[in-house]
Amino acid sequence: MQLSIAKRSSPGKGKDAKSASSAQRILFTVDVDDSSSVDDLKKAIAKKNKALYPERQRLTTGEAKSILEAGIALSKYNLKDGDTVYLKDLGPQIGWQTVFYIEYIGPIIFHYLVYNFPSIFYGRAFEHSEIQRRVYILVMGHFIKRELETAFVHRFSHGTMPLLNVFKNSFHYHILSGLNLAYWVYGPSSAQGTALAAKLGNPTIIAIFTGVFLFAELSNLSAHITLRNLRPPGTRVRRIPYGYGFDMVSCPNYLFETLAWVSVAAMTRNLAAVLFLVVSTAQMYIWAIKKHKQYRREFPDYPKSRKAMFPLIA
Known part of the structure; x- marks a missing residue:
């Protein structure tokens, strides 16, 4: 199973950029397959940045910023290739x-x-x-x-x-x-x-x-x-x-x-x-x-x- 992450260099402009910045979130676009889970996504992020081990991450998606719960398939959140995921660093755990x-x-x-x-x-x-x-x-x-x-x-x-x-x-x-x-x-x-x-x-x-x-x-x-x-x-x-x-x-x-x-x-x-x-x-x-x-x-x-x-x- 392959799961890749492309980190965006900027959260964008205007209102969305302000809200993302105030929440101290990092934006990622994701490529997923049918078997991908939230745990897989967190592990992939940790591979890119060892300081962000899975327990330190809070992932959200969508306008309502729904929290991606550990152990749940990404398909349950209707995530597809190219969708945006927001990552908040919860700090040392x-x-x-x-x-x-x-x-x-x-x-x-x-x-x-x-x-x-x-x-x-x-x-x-x-x-x-x-x-x-x-x-x-x-x-x-x-x-x-x-x-x-x-x-x-x-x-x-x-x-x-x-x-x-x-x-x-x-x-x-x-x-x-x-x-x-x-x-x-x-x-x-x-x-x-x-x-x-x-x-x-x-x-x-x-x-x-x-x-x-x-x-x-x-x-x-x-x-x-x-x-x-x-x-x-x-x-x-x-x-x-x-x-x-x-x-x-x-x-x-x-x-x-x-x-x-x-x-x-x-x-x-x-x-x-x-x-x-x-x-x-x-x-x-x-x-x-x-x-x-x-x-x-x-x-x-x-x-x-x-x-x-x-x-x-x-």
Whole structure:
């Protein structure tokens, strides 16, 4: 199979040139045959320019700038010899699995340090209360679970993401759910013997929200396993998920994760926990809406009764 690319020296003139330039796109004309795929095209581009390895490329075509998805035949986009393809350099990439490892290790380190070395962070040692001990165990368990899921459960449809994005993503986890949450939850204001510790230390309330947290974590794991089983190893296959949680919403993993952090916020009644809950839920809802729309666009028979993240609501 032969596939050749001729790089244009200029995007043209007028309005089209301005839009192409502002998007930092490079234009190519392509010669294709019936068996050519988007992957073949990306490999051919990488041959011409080794710095533009396939994961670094975003290819679009047509006036609507439709994205050419990896693994799809070029014929599905009605591309023919001499047609124009736009290439955007996404910059240096990093593997999603590595990104997840980096994101989740931050909270583990910060919670461990703040909880176990209070004299460094608060200037004095003190005994932790029951609510602090319980939250420490639950939060550490949550992020250790996430690391183990990254290693043994997740299968990624996209192999990489832009390297610079890892700093933005890590801020969310390292600071909001890591340092900020740990500092305010494990501090002396709710340590053993304080009025706040007595107020938060009701054993029944702690047991109820611990149960909610564990239910949410196990349900979240179940959703991740369902998604894993939809995609054979080494493929980008996408199918409609069914079963526990998925009959109500498109992203039950986000729903259950939200429920876990609701229980932490309710147990601690701490503004740092509420802040992380609000920010993380808003971000997961944005992701859920995007995935929900993608499911509906990709699968004509997608269940119409499903909501994106919150049953019966949205």
